Amino acid sequence: MNTNTKNGSLTTRARAVALAAGRGFVLALESLPGAVLGFTLSLVSIALIPIGVGLVTTPRVLTGVRAFADRRRVLAAKWGGVSIPSAYRPVPEDAKPWTRAYAMLRDPATWRDLRWLQVDMTAGFVTALLPAVVLFYPLEGFAVAAGLWRPLSDSGGYWYGFVHVTDQASALGAGVLAAAILALASPLAPRMLTTHFRLTRAVLGASESELAERVRVLTETRRDAVDTSAAELRRIERDLHDGAQARLVAMGMDLGTIEMLLDKDPAKAKQLLAQARQSSVDALGELRDLVRGIHPPVLAERGLGDAVRALALRLPLPTEVNVELGGRADAPVESAAYFAISEVLTNAVKHSGADRIWVDLHHREGMLRISVTDNGKGGAVIGSGSGLTGVERRLGTFDGVLAVSSPAGGPTMVTMEIPCELS
Known part of the structure:
Protein backbone atom coordinates (compact mmCIF):
# COMPACT_ATOMS: atom_id res chain seq x y z
CA MET A 1 0.00 0.00 0.00
CA SER A 207 -0.11 50.15 -9.46
CA GLU A 208 -1.11 51.60 -6.11
CA SER A 209 -1.39 55.08 -7.61
CA GLU A 210 -3.78 53.80 -10.28
CA LEU A 211 -5.84 52.00 -7.67
CA ALA A 212 -5.94 55.21 -5.63
CA GLU A 213 -7.06 57.12 -8.73
CA ARG A 214 -9.70 54.47 -9.34
CA VAL A 215 -10.98 54.87 -5.78
CA ARG A 216 -11.04 58.65 -6.22
CA VAL A 217 -13.08 58.42 -9.42
CA LEU A 218 -15.50 55.96 -7.86
CA THR A 219 -15.86 58.21 -4.82
CA GLU A 220 -16.66 61.18 -7.02
CA THR A 221 -19.18 59.30 -9.10
CA ARG A 222 -20.89 57.92 -6.00
CA ARG A 223 -21.01 61.42 -4.51
CA ASP A 224 -22.49 62.73 -7.74
CA ALA A 225 -25.07 59.96 -7.60
CA VAL A 226 -26.02 60.91 -4.03
CA ASP A 227 -26.24 64.61 -4.97
CA THR A 228 -28.36 63.76 -8.01
CA SER A 229 -30.68 61.60 -5.90
CA ALA A 230 -31.06 64.38 -3.34
CA ALA A 231 -31.85 66.92 -6.07
CA GLU A 232 -34.35 64.50 -7.58
CA LEU A 233 -36.08 64.07 -4.24
CA ARG A 234 -36.30 67.85 -3.82
CA ARG A 235 -37.79 68.15 -7.31
CA ILE A 236 -40.38 65.49 -6.55
CA GLU A 237 -41.28 67.20 -3.29
CA ARG A 238 -41.63 70.56 -5.04
CA ASP A 239 -43.72 69.11 -7.87
CA LEU A 240 -46.03 67.37 -5.41
CA HIS A 241 -46.39 70.47 -3.25
CA ASP A 242 -46.96 72.91 -6.09
CA GLY A 243 -48.91 70.62 -8.38
CA ALA A 244 -50.96 67.60 -7.38
CA GLN A 245 -51.15 68.52 -3.68
CA ALA A 246 -52.42 72.04 -4.43
CA ARG A 247 -55.04 70.69 -6.80
CA LEU A 248 -56.21 68.08 -4.29
CA VAL A 249 -56.51 70.73 -1.57
CA ALA A 250 -58.52 72.94 -3.91
CA MET A 251 -60.71 70.00 -4.87
CA GLY A 252 -61.38 69.25 -1.19
CA MET A 253 -62.41 72.85 -0.63
CA ASP A 254 -64.72 72.69 -3.67
CA LEU A 255 -66.35 69.55 -2.34
CA GLY A 256 -66.96 71.24 1.00
CA THR A 257 -68.60 74.17 -0.76
CA ILE A 258 -70.68 71.78 -2.86
CA GLU A 259 -72.07 70.14 0.30
CA MET A 260 -73.33 73.54 1.49
CA LEU A 261 -74.78 74.50 -1.91
CA LEU A 262 -76.58 71.27 -2.75
CA ASP A 263 -79.87 72.47 -1.25
CA LYS A 264 -79.48 76.25 -1.62
CA ASP A 265 -78.04 76.54 -5.16
CA PRO A 266 -78.00 73.23 -7.11
CA ALA A 267 -76.84 74.96 -10.32
CA LYS A 268 -73.81 76.41 -8.59
CA ALA A 269 -73.11 73.06 -6.94
CA LYS A 270 -73.25 71.35 -10.33
CA GLN A 271 -70.77 73.89 -11.71
CA LEU A 272 -68.38 73.26 -8.82
CA LEU A 273 -68.71 69.49 -9.32
CA ALA A 274 -67.56 69.84 -12.92
CA GLN A 275 -64.68 71.99 -11.70
CA ALA A 276 -63.74 69.40 -9.07
CA ARG A 277 -63.88 66.63 -11.65
CA GLN A 278 -61.55 68.59 -13.93
CA SER A 279 -59.19 69.23 -11.00
CA SER A 280 -59.07 65.49 -10.31
CA VAL A 281 -58.24 64.82 -13.97
CA ASP A 282 -55.49 67.44 -13.90
CA ALA A 283 -54.09 66.07 -10.62
CA LEU A 284 -54.06 62.55 -12.02
CA GLY A 285 -52.23 63.77 -15.13
CA GLU A 286 -49.63 65.55 -13.04
CA LEU A 287 -49.13 62.46 -10.89
CA ARG A 288 -48.65 60.35 -14.02
CA ASP A 289 -46.09 62.83 -15.37
CA LEU A 290 -44.33 62.77 -12.02
CA VAL A 291 -44.24 58.97 -11.94
CA ARG A 292 -42.99 58.94 -15.53
CA GLY A 293 -40.21 61.31 -14.48
CA ILE A 294 -39.21 59.04 -11.60
CA HIS A 295 -39.40 55.71 -13.42
CA PRO A 296 -41.57 55.39 -16.54
CA PRO A 297 -44.03 52.49 -16.24
CA VAL A 298 -43.19 51.35 -19.77
CA LEU A 299 -39.54 51.07 -18.72
CA ALA A 300 -40.40 48.83 -15.79
CA GLU A 301 -42.90 46.74 -17.73
CA ARG A 302 -41.38 46.43 -21.22
CA GLY A 303 -37.72 47.35 -20.92
CA LEU A 304 -35.35 49.96 -22.27
CA GLY A 305 -36.01 49.45 -25.98
CA ASP A 306 -39.76 50.03 -25.80
CA ALA A 307 -39.31 52.88 -23.31
CA VAL A 308 -36.99 54.70 -25.74
CA ARG A 309 -39.44 54.09 -28.60
CA ALA A 310 -42.22 55.59 -26.49
CA LEU A 311 -39.97 58.53 -25.66
CA ALA A 312 -39.22 59.07 -29.35
CA LEU A 313 -42.94 59.20 -30.19
CA ARG A 314 -43.37 62.20 -27.89
CA LEU A 315 -40.60 64.21 -29.58
CA PRO A 316 -41.48 66.97 -32.06
CA LEU A 317 -38.82 65.70 -34.50
CA PRO A 318 -38.92 62.46 -36.55
CA THR A 319 -36.84 59.99 -34.58
CA GLU A 320 -35.75 56.54 -35.78
CA VAL A 321 -34.98 54.01 -33.04
CA ASN A 322 -33.04 50.79 -33.70
CA VAL A 323 -32.84 48.30 -30.83
CA GLU A 324 -30.76 45.10 -30.76
CA LEU A 325 -30.94 43.84 -27.18
CA GLY A 326 -31.11 40.16 -26.37
CA GLY A 327 -32.47 40.70 -22.85
CA ARG A 328 -32.80 43.26 -20.09
CA ALA A 329 -30.17 44.95 -17.98
CA ASP A 330 -30.55 45.55 -14.24
CA ALA A 331 -33.21 48.13 -13.37
CA PRO A 332 -30.73 50.81 -12.18
CA VAL A 333 -28.74 50.49 -15.42
CA GLU A 334 -31.89 50.70 -17.55
CA SER A 335 -33.03 53.76 -15.61
CA ALA A 336 -29.66 55.51 -16.00
CA ALA A 337 -29.56 54.72 -19.72
CA TYR A 338 -33.15 55.89 -20.25
CA PHE A 339 -32.69 59.26 -18.57
CA ALA A 340 -29.32 59.76 -20.25
CA ILE A 341 -30.97 59.19 -23.65
CA SER A 342 -33.82 61.48 -22.63
CA GLU A 343 -31.38 64.28 -21.75
CA VAL A 344 -29.43 63.88 -25.00
CA LEU A 345 -32.65 63.90 -27.06
CA THR A 346 -33.87 67.00 -25.21
CA ASN A 347 -30.58 68.77 -26.01
CA ALA A 348 -30.88 67.75 -29.66
CA VAL A 349 -34.42 69.09 -29.93
CA LYS A 350 -33.62 72.38 -28.19
CA HIS A 351 -30.17 73.27 -29.51
CA SER A 352 -29.15 71.27 -32.57
CA GLY A 353 -31.44 72.73 -35.21
CA ALA A 354 -31.82 69.22 -36.61
CA ASP A 355 -34.82 67.90 -38.50
CA ARG A 356 -34.14 64.21 -37.85
CA ILE A 357 -32.67 62.06 -35.06
CA TRP A 358 -31.43 58.47 -35.00
CA VAL A 359 -31.09 56.35 -31.85
CA ASP A 360 -29.27 53.02 -31.84
CA LEU A 361 -29.11 50.60 -28.88
CA HIS A 362 -27.23 47.31 -28.86
CA HIS A 363 -25.30 45.06 -26.49
CA ARG A 364 -21.97 43.43 -27.32
CA GLU A 365 -19.16 41.94 -25.28
CA GLY A 366 -20.65 42.89 -21.92
CA MET A 367 -21.28 46.50 -22.93
CA LEU A 368 -24.54 48.37 -23.51
CA ARG A 369 -23.80 50.81 -26.35
CA ILE A 370 -26.08 53.71 -27.22
CA SER A 371 -25.62 56.27 -29.96
CA VAL A 372 -27.81 59.31 -30.59
CA THR A 373 -27.18 61.08 -33.91
CA ASP A 374 -28.77 64.22 -35.33
CA ASN A 375 -28.25 66.10 -38.59
CA GLY A 376 -28.10 69.50 -36.91
CA LYS A 377 -25.52 72.29 -36.86
CA GLY A 378 -23.05 70.55 -34.52
CA GLY A 379 -20.87 72.26 -31.94
CA ALA A 380 -21.99 70.20 -28.94
CA VAL A 381 -19.37 69.91 -26.19
CA ILE A 382 -19.07 68.40 -22.74
CA GLY A 383 -18.45 71.26 -20.36
CA SER A 384 -19.69 73.38 -17.50
CA GLY A 385 -23.33 74.25 -17.93
CA SER A 386 -23.85 71.61 -20.60
CA GLY A 387 -26.53 69.00 -20.15
CA LEU A 388 -23.99 66.46 -21.38
CA THR A 389 -21.98 66.99 -18.18
CA GLY A 390 -24.90 65.65 -16.16
CA VAL A 391 -25.19 62.70 -18.54
CA GLU A 392 -21.49 61.96 -18.09
CA ARG A 393 -21.87 61.98 -14.32
CA ARG A 394 -24.95 59.76 -14.48
CA LEU A 395 -23.08 57.20 -16.58
CA GLY A 396 -19.98 57.47 -14.39
CA THR A 397 -21.94 56.02 -11.50
CA PHE A 398 -22.02 52.73 -13.44
CA ASP A 399 -18.46 53.02 -14.86
CA GLY A 400 -19.98 54.18 -18.11
CA VAL A 401 -18.40 56.57 -20.59
CA LEU A 402 -19.65 59.35 -22.86
CA ALA A 403 -18.07 60.46 -26.14
CA VAL A 404 -19.23 63.32 -28.35
CA SER A 405 -18.38 63.90 -32.00
CA SER A 406 -19.89 67.21 -33.11
CA PRO A 407 -17.90 69.14 -35.72
CA ALA A 408 -19.10 72.58 -36.80
CA GLY A 409 -21.86 72.11 -39.33
CA GLY A 410 -22.76 68.70 -37.94
CA PRO A 411 -23.71 65.99 -37.69
CA THR A 412 -23.58 65.33 -33.96
CA MET A 413 -23.10 61.81 -32.58
CA VAL A 414 -23.28 61.18 -28.84
CA THR A 415 -22.06 57.70 -27.87
CA MET A 416 -22.69 56.19 -24.45
CA GLU A 417 -21.43 52.88 -23.06
CA ILE A 418 -22.33 51.14 -19.82
CA PRO A 419 -20.73 47.81 -18.79
CA CYS A 420 -23.50 45.38 -17.91
CA GLU A 421 -24.92 41.94 -18.59
CA LEU A 422 -28.37 41.21 -19.96
CA SER A 423 -30.70 38.75 -18.29
Whole structure:
Protein backbone atom coordinates (compact mmCIF):
# COMPACT_ATOMS: atom_id res chain seq x y z
CA MET A 1 0.00 0.00 0.00
CA ASN A 2 2.82 2.38 0.89
CA THR A 3 4.63 1.46 -2.33
CA ASN A 4 1.50 2.17 -4.40
CA THR A 5 1.03 5.51 -2.64
CA LYS A 6 4.65 6.45 -3.28
CA ASN A 7 4.41 5.45 -6.93
CA GLY A 8 1.22 7.45 -7.31
CA SER A 9 2.86 10.50 -5.76
CA LEU A 10 5.84 10.21 -8.11
CA THR A 11 3.52 9.86 -11.08
CA THR A 12 1.57 12.95 -10.05
CA ARG A 13 4.76 14.97 -9.65
CA ALA A 14 6.06 13.76 -13.00
CA ARG A 15 2.82 14.84 -14.66
CA ALA A 16 3.03 18.25 -12.99
CA VAL A 17 6.60 18.70 -14.22
CA ALA A 18 5.73 17.61 -17.76
CA LEU A 19 2.64 19.86 -17.76
CA ALA A 20 4.63 22.87 -16.53
CA ALA A 21 7.31 22.22 -19.15
CA GLY A 22 4.77 21.98 -21.95
CA ARG A 23 2.93 25.11 -20.84
CA GLY A 24 6.17 27.02 -20.44
CA PHE A 25 7.22 26.01 -23.95
CA VAL A 26 3.87 27.22 -25.35
CA LEU A 27 4.24 30.52 -23.48
CA ALA A 28 7.77 31.01 -24.78
CA LEU A 29 6.67 30.33 -28.35
CA GLU A 30 3.95 32.99 -28.18
CA SER A 31 5.53 35.54 -25.83
CA LEU A 32 8.61 36.42 -27.88
CA PRO A 33 7.01 36.94 -31.34
CA GLY A 34 3.77 38.29 -29.86
CA ALA A 35 5.50 40.82 -27.62
CA VAL A 36 7.95 41.94 -30.30
CA LEU A 37 5.18 42.35 -32.89
CA GLY A 38 2.81 44.12 -30.49
CA PHE A 39 5.47 46.51 -29.19
CA THR A 40 6.81 47.33 -32.66
CA LEU A 41 3.39 47.95 -34.18
CA SER A 42 2.38 50.10 -31.20
CA LEU A 43 5.46 52.31 -31.48
CA VAL A 44 5.07 52.72 -35.24
CA SER A 45 1.36 53.44 -34.99
CA ILE A 46 1.76 56.03 -32.21
CA ALA A 47 4.60 57.67 -34.13
CA LEU A 48 2.29 58.05 -37.15
CA ILE A 49 -0.37 59.93 -35.18
CA PRO A 50 0.98 63.41 -36.13
CA ILE A 51 0.37 62.69 -39.84
CA GLY A 52 -3.09 61.23 -39.20
CA VAL A 53 -2.47 57.60 -40.12
CA GLY A 54 -1.86 56.63 -36.50
CA LEU A 55 -5.28 57.97 -35.47
CA VAL A 56 -6.86 55.15 -37.47
CA THR A 57 -4.36 52.38 -36.74
CA THR A 58 -3.61 53.04 -33.05
CA PRO A 59 -7.01 51.94 -31.66
CA ARG A 60 -6.81 48.69 -33.63
CA VAL A 61 -3.23 47.96 -32.62
CA LEU A 62 -3.82 48.75 -28.95
CA THR A 63 -6.99 46.65 -28.99
CA GLY A 64 -4.86 43.75 -30.21
CA VAL A 65 -2.29 44.41 -27.48
CA ARG A 66 -5.06 44.38 -24.88
CA ALA A 67 -6.36 41.08 -26.23
CA PHE A 68 -2.82 39.64 -26.02
CA ALA A 69 -2.49 40.88 -22.42
CA ASP A 70 -5.92 39.56 -21.50
CA ARG A 71 -4.98 36.13 -22.83
CA ARG A 72 -1.96 36.15 -20.54
CA ARG A 73 -4.25 37.09 -17.64
CA VAL A 74 -6.46 34.10 -18.45
CA LEU A 75 -3.48 31.74 -18.63
CA ALA A 76 -2.04 33.15 -15.40
CA ALA A 77 -5.25 32.34 -13.56
CA LYS A 78 -5.76 28.97 -15.28
CA TRP A 79 -2.19 27.63 -15.30
CA GLY A 80 -0.56 29.40 -12.36
CA GLY A 81 -3.40 30.38 -10.03
CA VAL A 82 -2.21 34.01 -10.29
CA SER A 83 -4.97 36.59 -10.61
CA ILE A 84 -4.18 39.67 -12.73
CA PRO A 85 -7.31 41.88 -12.89
CA SER A 86 -7.98 43.84 -16.05
CA ALA A 87 -8.16 47.58 -15.30
CA TYR A 88 -8.83 49.13 -18.69
CA ARG A 89 -11.05 52.17 -18.90
CA PRO A 90 -14.08 51.64 -21.15
CA VAL A 91 -13.57 52.92 -24.71
CA PRO A 92 -16.54 53.94 -26.90
CA GLU A 93 -16.54 51.43 -29.75
CA ASP A 94 -18.80 53.47 -32.03
CA ALA A 95 -16.92 56.76 -31.59
CA LYS A 96 -14.63 58.27 -34.21
CA PRO A 97 -11.15 56.65 -34.48
CA TRP A 98 -9.39 59.74 -33.10
CA THR A 99 -11.74 59.76 -30.10
CA ARG A 100 -10.94 56.13 -29.39
CA ALA A 101 -7.20 56.70 -29.92
CA TYR A 102 -7.20 59.65 -27.53
CA ALA A 103 -9.18 57.71 -24.91
CA MET A 104 -6.86 54.69 -25.09
CA LEU A 105 -3.67 56.79 -24.93
CA ARG A 106 -4.98 58.58 -21.85
CA ASP A 107 -5.48 55.24 -20.09
CA PRO A 108 -2.50 54.38 -17.81
CA ALA A 109 -3.20 50.70 -18.51
CA THR A 110 -2.13 51.25 -22.14
CA TRP A 111 1.35 52.36 -21.13
CA ARG A 112 1.53 49.56 -18.58
CA ASP A 113 0.82 47.10 -21.42
CA LEU A 114 3.67 48.57 -23.48
CA ARG A 115 6.07 48.24 -20.54
CA TRP A 116 4.95 44.66 -20.06
CA LEU A 117 5.59 43.83 -23.72
CA GLN A 118 9.24 44.85 -23.26
CA VAL A 119 9.55 42.65 -20.18
CA ASP A 120 7.69 39.78 -21.83
CA MET A 121 10.06 39.64 -24.79
CA THR A 122 13.09 39.45 -22.45
CA ALA A 123 12.73 38.27 -18.84
CA GLY A 124 9.26 36.93 -19.54
CA PHE A 125 10.55 34.77 -22.39
CA VAL A 126 13.36 33.37 -20.23
CA THR A 127 11.13 32.58 -17.23
CA ALA A 128 8.57 30.94 -19.51
CA LEU A 129 11.21 28.80 -21.22
CA LEU A 130 12.97 27.64 -18.02
CA PRO A 131 10.38 24.95 -17.06
CA ALA A 132 10.82 23.41 -20.52
CA VAL A 133 14.62 23.66 -20.35
CA VAL A 134 14.93 21.82 -17.02
CA LEU A 135 12.97 18.91 -18.52
CA PHE A 136 14.18 18.82 -22.12
CA TYR A 137 17.85 19.52 -21.39
CA PRO A 138 18.28 16.33 -19.29
CA LEU A 139 16.66 14.36 -22.13
CA GLU A 140 19.38 15.69 -24.40
CA GLY A 141 22.02 14.48 -21.89
CA PHE A 142 20.51 11.00 -21.87
CA ALA A 143 20.57 10.97 -25.69
CA VAL A 144 24.25 11.95 -25.65
CA ALA A 145 25.02 9.14 -23.21
CA ALA A 146 23.05 6.69 -25.36
CA GLY A 147 25.23 7.30 -28.41
CA LEU A 148 24.46 10.75 -29.78
CA TRP A 149 28.01 11.72 -28.77
CA ARG A 150 29.49 9.69 -31.66
CA PRO A 151 28.40 11.96 -34.57
CA LEU A 152 29.06 15.02 -32.39
CA SER A 153 32.63 13.93 -31.62
CA ASP A 154 33.56 14.24 -35.29
CA SER A 155 33.63 18.01 -34.86
CA GLY A 156 35.99 17.99 -31.88
CA GLY A 157 33.62 16.89 -29.14
CA TYR A 158 30.54 18.36 -27.52
CA TRP A 159 29.99 20.34 -24.34
CA TYR A 160 27.08 19.25 -22.21
CA GLY A 161 27.01 21.66 -19.33
CA PHE A 162 30.53 21.61 -17.94
CA VAL A 163 31.25 18.09 -19.32
CA HIS A 164 33.32 17.92 -22.51
CA VAL A 165 32.02 14.81 -24.29
CA THR A 166 34.64 13.12 -26.51
CA ASP A 167 34.16 9.42 -25.77
CA GLN A 168 31.78 6.98 -24.14
CA ALA A 169 33.13 7.63 -20.64
CA SER A 170 32.59 11.37 -20.87
CA ALA A 171 29.21 10.69 -22.48
CA LEU A 172 28.25 8.67 -19.39
CA GLY A 173 29.38 11.65 -17.31
CA ALA A 174 26.98 13.81 -19.31
CA GLY A 175 24.24 11.27 -18.55
CA VAL A 176 25.00 11.48 -14.82
CA LEU A 177 24.83 15.28 -14.99
CA ALA A 178 21.54 15.04 -16.88
CA ALA A 179 20.14 12.73 -14.19
CA ALA A 180 21.23 15.18 -11.49
CA ILE A 181 19.57 18.09 -13.29
CA LEU A 182 16.42 16.08 -13.78
CA ALA A 183 16.31 15.04 -10.13
CA LEU A 184 17.15 18.42 -8.62
CA ALA A 185 15.81 21.03 -11.04
CA SER A 186 12.80 19.43 -12.70
CA PRO A 187 10.61 19.42 -9.56
CA LEU A 188 11.04 23.22 -9.60
CA ALA A 189 9.41 23.52 -13.04
CA PRO A 190 5.88 24.32 -11.71
CA ARG A 191 7.35 26.98 -9.42
CA MET A 192 9.29 28.45 -12.33
CA LEU A 193 6.07 28.72 -14.32
CA THR A 194 4.39 30.44 -11.37
CA THR A 195 7.36 32.82 -11.18
CA HIS A 196 6.72 33.80 -14.80
CA PHE A 197 3.11 34.66 -14.01
CA ARG A 198 4.10 36.57 -10.86
CA LEU A 199 6.53 38.60 -12.96
CA THR A 200 3.69 39.26 -15.38
CA ARG A 201 1.45 40.41 -12.53
CA ALA A 202 4.18 42.70 -11.16
CA VAL A 203 4.39 44.54 -14.48
CA LEU A 204 0.87 44.14 -15.85
CA GLY A 205 -1.04 44.61 -12.61
CA ALA A 206 -2.41 48.02 -11.62
CA SER A 207 -0.11 50.15 -9.46
CA GLU A 208 -1.11 51.60 -6.11
CA SER A 209 -1.39 55.08 -7.61
CA GLU A 210 -3.78 53.80 -10.28
CA LEU A 211 -5.84 52.00 -7.67
CA ALA A 212 -5.94 55.21 -5.63
CA GLU A 213 -7.06 57.12 -8.73
CA ARG A 214 -9.70 54.47 -9.34
CA VAL A 215 -10.98 54.87 -5.78
CA ARG A 216 -11.04 58.65 -6.22
CA VAL A 217 -13.08 58.42 -9.42
CA LEU A 218 -15.50 55.96 -7.86
CA THR A 219 -15.86 58.21 -4.82
CA GLU A 220 -16.66 61.18 -7.02
CA THR A 221 -19.18 59.30 -9.10
CA ARG A 222 -20.89 57.92 -6.00
CA ARG A 223 -21.01 61.42 -4.51
CA ASP A 224 -22.49 62.73 -7.74
CA ALA A 225 -25.07 59.96 -7.60
CA VAL A 226 -26.02 60.91 -4.03
CA ASP A 227 -26.24 64.61 -4.97
CA THR A 228 -28.36 63.76 -8.01
CA SER A 229 -30.68 61.60 -5.90
CA ALA A 230 -31.06 64.38 -3.34
CA ALA A 231 -31.85 66.92 -6.07
CA GLU A 232 -34.35 64.50 -7.58
CA LEU A 233 -36.08 64.07 -4.24
CA ARG A 234 -36.30 67.85 -3.82
CA ARG A 235 -37.79 68.15 -7.31
CA ILE A 236 -40.38 65.49 -6.55
CA GLU A 237 -41.28 67.20 -3.29
CA ARG A 238 -41.63 70.56 -5.04
CA ASP A 239 -43.72 69.11 -7.87
CA LEU A 240 -46.03 67.37 -5.41
CA HIS A 241 -46.39 70.47 -3.25
CA ASP A 242 -46.96 72.91 -6.09
CA GLY A 243 -48.91 70.62 -8.38
CA ALA A 244 -50.96 67.60 -7.38
CA GLN A 245 -51.15 68.52 -3.68
CA ALA A 246 -52.42 72.04 -4.43
CA ARG A 247 -55.04 70.69 -6.80
CA LEU A 248 -56.21 68.08 -4.29
CA VAL A 249 -56.51 70.73 -1.57
CA ALA A 250 -58.52 72.94 -3.91
CA MET A 251 -60.71 70.00 -4.87
CA GLY A 252 -61.38 69.25 -1.19
CA MET A 253 -62.41 72.85 -0.63
CA ASP A 254 -64.72 72.69 -3.67
CA LEU A 255 -66.35 69.55 -2.34
CA GLY A 256 -66.96 71.24 1.00
CA THR A 257 -68.60 74.17 -0.76
CA ILE A 258 -70.68 71.78 -2.86
CA GLU A 259 -72.07 70.14 0.30
CA MET A 260 -73.33 73.54 1.49
CA LEU A 261 -74.78 74.50 -1.91
CA LEU A 262 -76.58 71.27 -2.75
CA ASP A 263 -79.87 72.47 -1.25
CA LYS A 264 -79.48 76.25 -1.62
CA ASP A 265 -78.04 76.54 -5.16
CA PRO A 266 -78.00 73.23 -7.11
CA ALA A 267 -76.84 74.96 -10.32
CA LYS A 268 -73.81 76.41 -8.59
CA ALA A 269 -73.11 73.06 -6.94
CA LYS A 270 -73.25 71.35 -10.33
CA GLN A 271 -70.77 73.89 -11.71
CA LEU A 272 -68.38 73.26 -8.82
CA LEU A 273 -68.71 69.49 -9.32
CA ALA A 274 -67.56 69.84 -12.92
CA GLN A 275 -64.68 71.99 -11.70
CA ALA A 276 -63.74 69.40 -9.07
CA ARG A 277 -63.88 66.63 -11.65
CA GLN A 278 -61.55 68.59 -13.93
CA SER A 279 -59.19 69.23 -11.00
CA SER A 280 -59.07 65.49 -10.31
CA VAL A 281 -58.24 64.82 -13.97
CA ASP A 282 -55.49 67.44 -13.90
CA ALA A 283 -54.09 66.07 -10.62
CA LEU A 284 -54.06 62.55 -12.02
CA GLY A 285 -52.23 63.77 -15.13
CA GLU A 286 -49.63 65.55 -13.04
CA LEU A 287 -49.13 62.46 -10.89
CA ARG A 288 -48.65 60.35 -14.02
CA ASP A 289 -46.09 62.83 -15.37
CA LEU A 290 -44.33 62.77 -12.02
CA VAL A 291 -44.24 58.97 -11.94
CA ARG A 292 -42.99 58.94 -15.53
CA GLY A 293 -40.21 61.31 -14.48
CA ILE A 294 -39.21 59.04 -11.60
CA HIS A 295 -39.40 55.71 -13.42
CA PRO A 296 -41.57 55.39 -16.54
CA PRO A 297 -44.03 52.49 -16.24
CA VAL A 298 -43.19 51.35 -19.77
CA LEU A 299 -39.54 51.07 -18.72
CA ALA A 300 -40.40 48.83 -15.79
CA GLU A 301 -42.90 46.74 -17.73
CA ARG A 302 -41.38 46.43 -21.22
CA GLY A 303 -37.72 47.35 -20.92
CA LEU A 304 -35.35 49.96 -22.27
CA GLY A 305 -36.01 49.45 -25.98
CA ASP A 306 -39.76 50.03 -25.80
CA ALA A 307 -39.31 52.88 -23.31
CA VAL A 308 -36.99 54.70 -25.74
CA ARG A 309 -39.44 54.09 -28.60
CA ALA A 310 -42.22 55.59 -26.49
CA LEU A 311 -39.97 58.53 -25.66
CA ALA A 312 -39.22 59.07 -29.35
CA LEU A 313 -42.94 59.20 -30.19
CA ARG A 314 -43.37 62.20 -27.89
CA LEU A 315 -40.60 64.21 -29.58
CA PRO A 316 -41.48 66.97 -32.06
CA LEU A 317 -38.82 65.70 -34.50
CA PRO A 318 -38.92 62.46 -36.55
CA THR A 319 -36.84 59.99 -34.58
CA GLU A 320 -35.75 56.54 -35.78
CA VAL A 321 -34.98 54.01 -33.04
CA ASN A 322 -33.04 50.79 -33.70
CA VAL A 323 -32.84 48.30 -30.83
CA GLU A 324 -30.76 45.10 -30.76
CA LEU A 325 -30.94 43.84 -27.18
CA GLY A 326 -31.11 40.16 -26.37
CA GLY A 327 -32.47 40.70 -22.85
CA ARG A 328 -32.80 43.26 -20.09
CA ALA A 329 -30.17 44.95 -17.98
CA ASP A 330 -30.55 45.55 -14.24
CA ALA A 331 -33.21 48.13 -13.37
CA PRO A 332 -30.73 50.81 -12.18
CA VAL A 333 -28.74 50.49 -15.42
CA GLU A 334 -31.89 50.70 -17.55
CA SER A 335 -33.03 53.76 -15.61
CA ALA A 336 -29.66 55.51 -16.00
CA ALA A 337 -29.56 54.72 -19.72
CA TYR A 338 -33.15 55.89 -20.25
CA PHE A 339 -32.69 59.26 -18.57
CA ALA A 340 -29.32 59.76 -20.25
CA ILE A 341 -30.97 59.19 -23.65
CA SER A 342 -33.82 61.48 -22.63
CA GLU A 343 -31.38 64.28 -21.75
CA VAL A 344 -29.43 63.88 -25.00
CA LEU A 345 -32.65 63.90 -27.06
CA THR A 346 -33.87 67.00 -25.21
CA ASN A 347 -30.58 68.77 -26.01
CA ALA A 348 -30.88 67.75 -29.66
CA VAL A 349 -34.42 69.09 -29.93
CA LYS A 350 -33.62 72.38 -28.19
CA HIS A 351 -30.17 73.27 -29.51
CA SER A 352 -29.15 71.27 -32.57
CA GLY A 353 -31.44 72.73 -35.21
CA ALA A 354 -31.82 69.22 -36.61
CA ASP A 355 -34.82 67.90 -38.50
CA ARG A 356 -34.14 64.21 -37.85
CA ILE A 357 -32.67 62.06 -35.06
CA TRP A 358 -31.43 58.47 -35.00
CA VAL A 359 -31.09 56.35 -31.85
CA ASP A 360 -29.27 53.02 -31.84
CA LEU A 361 -29.11 50.60 -28.88
CA HIS A 362 -27.23 47.31 -28.86
CA HIS A 363 -25.30 45.06 -26.49
CA ARG A 364 -21.97 43.43 -27.32
CA GLU A 365 -19.16 41.94 -25.28
CA GLY A 366 -20.65 42.89 -21.92
CA MET A 367 -21.28 46.50 -22.93
CA LEU A 368 -24.54 48.37 -23.51
CA ARG A 369 -23.80 50.81 -26.35
CA ILE A 370 -26.08 53.71 -27.22
CA SER A 371 -25.62 56.27 -29.96
CA VAL A 372 -27.81 59.31 -30.59
CA THR A 373 -27.18 61.08 -33.91
CA ASP A 374 -28.77 64.22 -35.33
CA ASN A 375 -28.25 66.10 -38.59
CA GLY A 376 -28.10 69.50 -36.91
CA LYS A 377 -25.52 72.29 -36.86
CA GLY A 378 -23.05 70.55 -34.52
CA GLY A 379 -20.87 72.26 -31.94
CA ALA A 380 -21.99 70.20 -28.94
CA VAL A 381 -19.37 69.91 -26.19
CA ILE A 382 -19.07 68.40 -22.74
CA GLY A 383 -18.45 71.26 -20.36
CA SER A 384 -19.69 73.38 -17.50
CA GLY A 385 -23.33 74.25 -17.93
CA SER A 386 -23.85 71.61 -20.60
CA GLY A 387 -26.53 69.00 -20.15
CA LEU A 388 -23.99 66.46 -21.38
CA THR A 389 -21.98 66.99 -18.18
CA GLY A 390 -24.90 65.65 -16.16
CA VAL A 391 -25.19 62.70 -18.54
CA GLU A 392 -21.49 61.96 -18.09
CA ARG A 393 -21.87 61.98 -14.32
CA ARG A 394 -24.95 59.76 -14.48
CA LEU A 395 -23.08 57.20 -16.58
CA GLY A 396 -19.98 57.47 -14.39
CA THR A 397 -21.94 56.02 -11.50
CA PHE A 398 -22.02 52.73 -13.44
CA ASP A 399 -18.46 53.02 -14.86
CA GLY A 400 -19.98 54.18 -18.11
CA VAL A 401 -18.40 56.57 -20.59
CA LEU A 402 -19.65 59.35 -22.86
CA ALA A 403 -18.07 60.46 -26.14
CA VAL A 404 -19.23 63.32 -28.35
CA SER A 405 -18.38 63.90 -32.00
CA SER A 406 -19.89 67.21 -33.11
CA PRO A 407 -17.90 69.14 -35.72
CA ALA A 408 -19.10 72.58 -36.80
CA GLY A 409 -21.86 72.11 -39.33
CA GLY A 410 -22.76 68.70 -37.94
CA PRO A 411 -23.71 65.99 -37.69
CA THR A 412 -23.58 65.33 -33.96
CA MET A 413 -23.10 61.81 -32.58
CA VAL A 414 -23.28 61.18 -28.84
CA THR A 415 -22.06 57.70 -27.87
CA MET A 416 -22.69 56.19 -24.45
CA GLU A 417 -21.43 52.88 -23.06
CA ILE A 418 -22.33 51.14 -19.82
CA PRO A 419 -20.73 47.81 -18.79
CA CYS A 420 -23.50 45.38 -17.91
CA GLU A 421 -24.92 41.94 -18.59
CA LEU A 422 -28.37 41.21 -19.96
CA SER A 423 -30.70 38.75 -18.29
